Amino acid sequence: MKFDNIIIGGGLSGLTCGIRLSQEGKKVAIISAGQSTLHFGSGSLDLLGYDEEGNTVEHPLDAIDHLNKNHPYRKIGADRIENLTAEAKKLLDECGIHMTGSVQKNHYRITPMGVLKPTWLTLENYATSPSATELPWRSVIIANVAGFLDFPVEFIADGLAKLGTRPEVEIISIPTLKARRHSPSEMRSANIAKILSSEETLEQIAEVLNGMEETAEAILMPAIVGLDKEETEASLKQKVRRPLLLLPTLPPSVPGIRIQTMLQKQFTHLGGLYLLGSTVTNGNVSNGKLEYVMTSTMMDEKLTADNYILATGSFLSDGLKSNYERIYEPILDLDVEASKNRAEWIDPNVFNAQPYHSFGVKTNENFQPSLKGQTLENMYAIGSVLGGHNAIHQADGTGVSMMTALAVANRLINKI
Numbered sequence: 001m002k003f004d005n006i007i008i009g010g011g012l013s014g015l016t017c018g019i020r021l022s023q024e025g026k027k028v029a030i031i032s033a034g035q036s037t038l039h040f041g042s043g044s045l046d047l048l049g050y051d052e053e054g055n056t057v058e059h060p061l062d063a064i065d066h067l068n069k070n071h072p073y074r075k076i077g078a079d080r081i082e083n084l085t086a087e088a089k090k091l092l093d094e095c096g097i098h099m100t101g102s103v104q105k106n107h108y109r110i111t112p113m114g115v116l117k118p119t120w121l122t123l124e125n126y127a128t129s130p131s132a133t134e135l136p137w138r139s140v141i142i143a144n145v146a147g148f149l150d151f152p153v154e155f156i157a158d159g160l161a162k163l164g165t166r167p168e169v170e171i172i173s174i175p176t177l178k179a180r181r182h183s184p185s186e187m188r189s190a191n192i193a194k195i196l197s198s199e200e201t202l203e204q205i206a207e208v209l210n211g212m213e214e215t216a217e218a219i220l221m222p223a224i225v226g227l228d229k230e231e232t233e234a235s236l237k238q239k240v241r242r243p244l245l246l247l248p249t250l251p252p253s254v255p256g257i258r259i260q261t262m263l264q265k266q267f268t269h270l271g272g273l274y275l276l277g278s279t280v281t282n283g284n285v286s287n288g289k290l291e292y293v294m295t296s297t298m299m300d301e302k303l304t305a306d307n308y309i310l311a312t313g314s315f316l317s318d319g320l321k322s323n324y325e326r327i328y329e330p331i332l333d334l335d336v337e338a339s340k341n342r343a344e345w346i347d348p349n350v351f352n353a354q355p356y357h358s359f360g361v362k363t364n365e366n367f368q369p370s371l372k373g374q375t376l377e378n379m380y381a382i383g384s385v386l387g388g389h390n391a392i393h394q395a396d397g398t399g400v401s402m403m404t405a406l407a408v409a410n411r412l413i414n415k416i
Helices: 012-022 062-068 073-078 078-094 153-162 175-181 189-195 199-210 231-239 254-270 397-415
Strands: 001-010 028-032 108-109 117-120 121-123 139-145 165-174 218-222 244-247 273-276 280-286 291-293 304-310 379-381
Touching: 001 012, 012 028, 012 078, 012 254, 012 397, 062 073, 062 078, 073 078, 073 199, 078 273, 078 397, 108 153, 117 254, 139 153, 153 165, 165 199, 175 189, 175 199, 189 254, 199 231, 231 244, 379 397
Parallel strands: 001 028, 001 304, 028 273, 139 165, 139 218, 218 244, 304 379
Antiparallel strands: 108 117, 280 291
């Protein structure tokens, strides 16, 4: 099977790159092993939340030039990043993923633990603040579903109180959900969201919310509606008399699943082939080029393309692996940026930035990886498989995924 481009990995970076290439009429296949880390997402996309010393970044574009030279943003350049963020926002809008925020200044999302984190874009209808030290409301109701344990209301209430907002905790109980409470596995956000998708259940939820204390300025509830479309959120919001805003829960993430679903729908709508449940097992490199790849589901079929894009993620999604001797990329054993001294992989203090989070596939300024020191001319690496930054410590993982995906896609489009 022959394609213009084969993308290995179907998460945020792989889908962003695939959509951009498909918009130009390219024949693209995405090979995806399964769920991506979007399923752990918060409903926000971070560009750059903290600098390398851990200080909060208010103006991401101004901070890029101060990053280390191996950071993916430095390879792209701050001037190009600004253009790519506009392109990313347009791409999301076209997928039906409507988000608010500005690249000029970070805003703050409320985490499931009740603290504020700087971020770039957040889904509409989700609770945010323009300030790192206070919230837009003097008093709120935190409304949780009875029996739902993935929304730690005590932590959230304590966090909001420290920011000067008076929280009141209320419990939502409707007949439709009572039977589900007998099984803890059924009381997960994605399962609840499937139930809360009909107009009848939304009316029941709205009736309970409208009966709560009238003095609160807003109602905050867990993100357990709108699994596959934002219209469900809008419908519930319209039925409630006061401002209703959503907060992310512990995984699985309803907003993350929705973003994944909408991106995937757009990719296939544009003619892309999404091979779900398949992994690339190996490939053949000759004369500085990747000639073909083999997959777990089509073991006798060689998949070929003009260009290959590696978007397999980091350790969590097996894009990188380790043994007692080394860190390695498992498909082709590409060169990686990682310490050879195993003792330097981690910091003994669990609260410090962990060195291994900065490990990744080594690339040149065009994001082309190398194998035993030789650059692969027709291969690129994007997203969290890249080294040179710490996505957890710097809150830049989703931004790196989208910026590198668009940078590589545009390079391939302009080159052809």
